[in-house]
Amino acid sequence: MLIDTQDYAPKLLEAIGKLGAVAPATLAGFQALDGAAARTGKLDARTRELIALAVAVTTRCDGCIALHSAAAAKAGASQEEVAEALSVAIALNAGAALVYSARALDAFGQQSG
Known part of the structure; x- marks a missing residue:
């Protein structure tokens, strides 16, 4: 097991609660943003969580992975x-690396000539 999400998630939520105690407007703003994604009713909870899990992988957020996998x-x-959603995340990350590789090569070309 790479990360024990059963142990990590509650500790993370506790730490977020502490942050919210000293920065309540920040936490309230995040909660409003997070809740807004579910209000349209166009996607069911399962689909939203599969998307969230794939995005969590692309943003490399262990806390997001722990919470959204649950x-x-x-x-x-x-x-x-889940594996199919993660496959999309893997493909997207590879695509982003390809796009940014082209940009880096272009930037390099601008420097040498």
Whole structure:
């Protein structure tokens, strides 16, 4: 096990609570933003959590992975659905590396000539 999410998630939520105690407007703003994503009603909870989990991978957020993997399981996502969502994240990260590699090569070309 790389990270014990069962142990990490509660500690993370406690730490976020402490941050919220000293920066309540920041936490309230985040909670409003987070809640707004679910208000449209166009996507079901399972789909939203699969998207959130894939985004968590692309942003490299261990806390997001811990929280959204639990939420995806609670929403009824299967291991196969999670793997497919993660496959999209992997492909997207590779695509981003390709795009930024082209930009870096272009930037290099601007310097040498």
